[in-house]
Amino acid sequence: MITPVAEKISVAPTTTPEISRETALHWLEQMMLIRRFEEAAEYAYTQKKVGGFLHLYIGEESIAVGAVAGMHADDDIFTHYRDHGWVLARGVDPKPAMAELYGKATGLVKGKGGSMHFASVEHHMWGGYAIVGGHIPLAAGMAFSHQYLERDRIAFCVMGEGATNIGMFHEALNMAAVWKLPVLFLIENNQYGMGTAVDRASATVNIFEKAAAYRMPATQIDGNDIELVYTTIREYAERARRGEGPQMVEAMTYRFKGHSMGDPQRYRSKDEVESRRPDDPINRWEKKLIEKGWANDALIKEIFARVDKQIADAVQFAEESPFPDPSELYTDILVEE
Numbered sequence: 001m002i003t004p005v006a007e008k009i010s011v012a013p014t015t016t017p018e019i020s021r022e023t024a025l026h027w028l029e030q031m032m033l034i035r036r037f038e039e040a041a042e043y044a045y046t047q048k049k050v051g052g053f054l055h056l057y058i059g060e061e062s063i064a065v066g067a068v069a070g071m072h073a074d075d076d077i078f079t080h081y082r083d084h085g086w087v088l089a090r091g092v093d094p095k096p097a098m099a100e101l102y103g104k105a106t107g108l109v110k111g112k113g114g115s116m117h118f119a120s121v122e123h124h125m126w127g128g129y130a131i132v133g134g135h136i137p138l139a140a141g142m143a144f145s146h147q148y149l150e151r152d153r154i155a156f157c158v159m160g161e162g163a164t165n166i167g168m169f170h171e172a173l174n175m176a177a178v179w180k181l182p183v184l185f186l187i188e189n190n191q192y193g194m195g196t197a198v199d200r201a202s203a204t205v206n207i208f209e210k211a212a213a214y215r216m217p218a219t220q221i222d223g224n225d226i227e228l229v230y231t232t233i234r235e236y237a238e239r240a241r242r243g244e245g246p247q248m249v250e251a252m253t254y255r256f257k258g259h260s261m262g263d264p265q266r267y268r269s270k271d272e273v274e275s276r277r278p279d280d281p282i283n284r285w286e287k288k289l290i291e292k293g294w295a296n297d298a299l300i301k302e303i304f305a306r307v308d309k310q311i312a313d314a315v316q317f318a319e320e321s322p323f324p325d326p327s328e329l330y331t332d333i334l335v336e337e
Contacts, residue, residue: 001123005335010050010144012331017234019227019231020228023069023295024285024289024292025289025294025295025299025303026032026300027066027069027226027285028282028285028289028295028303029063029090029157029287029303029306029307030061030063030065030089031062031158031226031281031282031285032282032303032304033088033094033311034057034061034064034065034085034088034089034285035061035086035282036097036304036307036310036311037094037097037311037314038056038057038058038083038084038085038257039083039259039310040079040098040314040315041054041056041098041101041115042054042261044101044102044315044318045261046073049091049102049319050102050103050114050115050261051103051114051167052104052114052115053115053116053260053261053262054101054131054260054261055082055115055259056082056084056255056261057082057083057084057085057255057256058251058255059190059253059254059255059256059257059276059280059281060082060085060188060190060223060225060254060255060281061085061115061172061221061281061282062223062224062225062229062253062281062282062284062285063085063186063188063251064085064086064228064328065089065226066078066087066089066226066227066228066229066233066240067084067089067156067158067186067229067231067233067251068086068089069182069230069231069233069234069263070229070232070233070237071154071156071234071237072152072153072154072228072229072237073124073234074124074153074334075124075153075154075155075156075237076123076124076126076139076146076153076154076155076156076305077090077125077126077144077156077157077158077288078126078127078138078139078157078158079125079127079128079129079135079157079159080128080129080132080135080158080159080188081116081117081128081129081130082162082188083115083116083118083127083128084097084115084118084158086118086123086125086158086288087108087118087120087123087128090097090120090123090124090125091118092108092118092120092123092125092199093314094310094311095312095313095314095317096108096254096319097118097314097316098311098315098317098318099111099314099317099321100113100114100115100118100319101114101115101313102318102319102320103323103324104320104322104323104324105114105185105321105323105324105325105328106245106316106317106318106321106322107202107318107321108120108330109161110324110328110330111322112321113127114130114326115128116128116129116130117129117130121276126138126142128262132160132162132163132166133159133163133166133167133168133169133311133337134168135157136157136159136163136166136169136173136185136299137168137171137172137175139153139155139157139172139183139185140157140172140175140176140181140183141185142155143155143176143181143182143183143246144179144181146182147179147181147182148181150178150207151181152241153241154182154183154184154237154240154241155181155182155183155184155187155323156169156183156184156237157183157184157185157186158186158188159185159186159187159188160187160188160189160190160193161187161188161189161190161198161202161207161250162193162196162198162201162220163195164187164202164207165193165201165202169266170213173185173210173211173214173216173246174214175224176214176216176245176246176256177214177215177216177245178222178305180238180243180244180245180246181245182241182243182245182246182248183240183246184236184237184240184246184247184249185211185246185247185248185249186233186248186249186250186251187207187208187248187249187250187251188223188251188253189223189250189252189253189255190253190254190255191208191249191253192255192268194263194296195259195263195266195267196258196267197266197267203218206220206250207220207250208220208248208250214246216245216246216247216248217239217244217245217247217248218247218248218250219232219236219248219249219250220248220249220250220251220252221250221251221252222251222252223251223252223253224252224253224254224279224280224281225281225282225284226281226284226285227323228252232249233249253281254264254276256273256276256277256280264309288299317320
């Protein structure tokens with residue numbers, strides 16, 4: 001009898017590229033931008049300027065920033081509905097991103113998608129998907145197109161750990177493995193699927209072990225270590241690009257806010273949340289840069305001030321932008337010649 005055990009690839013990548021001071025500071029600024037964007041979105045939501053659902057990325061910023069740095073600019077990203085951080089890490093201007101939250105005509109998708117449907121064709125960012133697991137087969141399909149057309153590109157599929165209990169997850173992984181598709185599946189394990197702890201919802205607590213059923217290389221890493229995220233994703237993406245088939249990385253993290261703005265968080269205590277504060281990825285990276293002599297308190301304040309100005313401009317842009325014309329209800333429904 002063969003016991004299906006995940007092919008545990010060493011957590012430490014085989015090569016560790018040098019990170020320059022310029023890159024390190026850029027990563028810090030990107031994480032700060034995501035944090036401030038989310039805080040501004042949260043405030044706008046309480047003012048009823050943002051409608052629908054709002055899922056914040058606060059506490060998980062290092063995963064998006066590190067992972068995007070580890071892939072090519074034309075690799076295609078599919079992500080879940082906690083998507084704001086991914087769009088900003090990809091380089092999308094925060095102004096249309098904020099306008100989309102406000103439902104304005106100047107938004108990323110003309111104000112028609114809102115929080116859960118951020119997308120940018122220019123940035124190879126294919127959404128934000130509100131249906132849990134619904135985007136996983138789409139990522140596999142994109143990977144198939146890259147393989148069929150012999151492109152030097154991969155599909156990158158981000159999901160929460162809760163999506164790994166969905167049938168579409170297993171269907172897509174099976175097909176990706178059978179056809180050796182160039183796709184990298186990234187699991188953001190923030191410990192809770194909505195209000196349910198992972199150990200109450202999944203028979204396998206170490207989510208990366210689910211890749212074993214499809215003989216897929218997989219590993220689990222500290223998602224709050226941005227440098228480790230970067231080096232791991234960089235290596236696993238290149239494996240997929242070289243024709244070694246689908247890969248999986250599980251990044252362990254923690255969200256400091258509820259599942260969405262309507263979450264009363266009765267499933268966890270305030271003490272639990274506070275106990276995770278020292279592991280905040282932004283604070284960790286700041287501390288590391290200071291220890292290396294690459295930053296000091298004055299420089300960090302300067303970066304925050306620059307980010308705060310960007311976010312203030314984005315909020316002003318969103319508030320002053322017009323709402324879509326009612327005629328937009330009938331556009332973007334069918335492909336037009």
